[in-house]
Structures are given as structure tokens and as C-alpha cells.
Amino acid sequence: NAGVTQTPKFQVLKTGQSMTLQCAQDMNHNSMYWYRQDPGMGLRLIYYSASEGTTDKGEVPNGYNVSRLNKREFSLRLESAAPSQTSVYFCASAWDRNTEAFFGQGTRLTVV
Amino acid sequence: AQRVTQPEKLLSVFKGAPVELKCNYSYSGSPELFWYVQYSRQRLQLLLRHISRESIKGFTADLNKGETSFHLKKPFAQEEDSAMYYCALSLSGGSNYKLTFGKGTLLTVNP
Numbered sequence: 001n002a003g004v005t006q007t008p009k010f011q012v013l014k015t016g017q018s019m020t021l022q023c024a025q026d027m028n029h030n031s032m033y034w035y036r037q038d039p040g041m042g043l044r045l046i047y048y049s050a051s052e053g054t055t056d057k058g059e060v061p062n063g064y065n066v067s068r069l070n071k072r073e074f075s076l077r078l079e080s081a082a083p084s085q086t087s088v089y090f091c092a093s094a095w096d097r098n099t100e101a102f103f104g105q106g107t108r109l110t111v112v
Numbered sequence: 113a114q115r116v117t118q119p120e121k122l123l124s125v126f127k128g129a130p131v132e133l134k135c136n137y138s139y140s141g142s143p144e145l146f147w148y149v150q151y152s153r154q155r156l157q158l159l160l161r162h163i164s165r166e167s168i169k170g171f172t173a174d175l176n177k178g179e180t181s182f183h184l185k186k187p188f189a190q191e192e193d194s195a196m197y198y199c200a201l202s203l204s205g206g207s208n209y210k211l212t213f214g215k216g217t218l219l220t221v222n223p
Binding site: 100 | 118121144146148155156157158161163198200202203209210211212213214215216
């Protein structure tokens with residue numbers, strides 16, 4: 001089983017460039033999430049989608065946009081990258097609040 | 113607002129010693145609480161959740177609503193337990209819900 005797949009694994013951007021991080025899950029989960037992981041800050045929620053067609057802001061949404069393209073896919077877009085967005089980004093999905101969330105392998109993004 | 117607090121960023125113990133990773137939460141409703149673990153170069157994965165009341169890899173965690181805590185415990189730590197541990201809180205508002213994590217505790221088990 002593929003589970004949660006993120007692309008790309010690594011990316012270097014220049015300040016001001018844009019890019020989209022892709023995430024897909026094959027477990028028919030309703031909810032999907034985007035987190036960023038920074039040293040000493042743990043995992044911070046950027047955006048989440050409780051179901052297809054809905055998205056909501058998390059703790060740190062500024063500078064990001066998301067699209068829940070269909071039930072499988074949830075993309076994260078940086079319109080104008082900034083060095084403060086250098087981080088490891090994780091996508092996750094879950095069936096509901098009582099069940100396990102499955103994580104992707106992460107995308108290591110560096111903005112120079 | 114919901115919050116998960118893990119007071120220890122780093123915890124170091126010797127093999128065979130007991131270990132306790134602390135987690136406190138703030139939430140006015142009925143929480144769903146989890147412990148996730150991230151081993152070196154691996155994906156974040158579920159360790160255990162409070163509703164199943166299970167023991168995984170020798171770890172247990174008890175939800176104490178009075179103290180709003182969900183501490184993770186293991187009586188005899190092993191070197192392979194060295195990892196980053198995250199406490200997480202799931203809450204819902206209507207049909208939506210989100211999963212909030214603490215800042216994590218890096219556990220090192222020394223030989």
C-alpha cells in the first residue's frame with residue numbers, strides 16, 4: 001500500500017518563487033492535513049480539510065494556500081516563498097478524529 | 113483554544129530505567145488523545161491512543177481528565193526507544209475536526 005505520498009522530497013527555492021507541494025492518499029480518508037516541522041516548534045498545522053470540498057486554516061496559514069482537488073489529493077501552494085518558510089512539510093490523512101493519522105515521508109524545503 | 117504542552121524538549125535515560133514523557137492538554141470538551149513517534153529517518157507514526165487503552169512496545173498512557181494529562185510511560189527503556197515523541201489532541205467542531213500536536217520530546221536511551 002502506498003498510503004500517503006508527497007512530492008517532491010526535496011526542493012530549493014529562491015525568495016519570491018512559487019511552488020506547489022503535492023499530497024495524495026489511497027486510503028479513502030476524509031480528512032487531510034498539512035503541517036510544518038521546525039526545530040523546537042514541533043508540528044504546526046498549516047491547513048486542514050475535513051472532507052472533500054472544504055478547507056480550514058490551522059495555526060500558521062499565512063503565506064500558504066491549499067486545494068482539496070478531490071478526496072485523494074490535497075496540495076499546498078507557496079505563492080511567494082520566503083526564507084521563513086524553510087521547513088520540513090508533512091501531509092497526513094485520517095478517517096476521523098478517533099482513528100490513526102497516516103503521514104507522508106515529508107518534503108524538505110529550503111528557501112534561499 | 114485547544115493546546116498540547118510537552119514540557120520537556122529533551123529527555124535522557126539509561127537502558128533499563130523507567131521513562132515518563134509528560135503531556136498536558138487544554139480543551140473544554142471530550143478529547144481524543146494520541147502519542148505519535150518519529151524514529152530517525154522514518155515517518156511519523158501512531159504509537160498509541162487513549163481510547164484503545166492498549167500497550168504498544170511496552171508503552172502505556174493513561175488519560176487523567178482531572179489533571180488534563182496523558183503521560184506516556186515505560187517501566188524499562190530500551191535503546192531502540194530513542195526517538196522524537198509527540199502528544200496529539202484531536203477535537204471536533206461540528207463535522208470538522210483537526211489534529212493538534214505538542215512540540216515534541218526527544219528521548220535518548222543511553223546504553
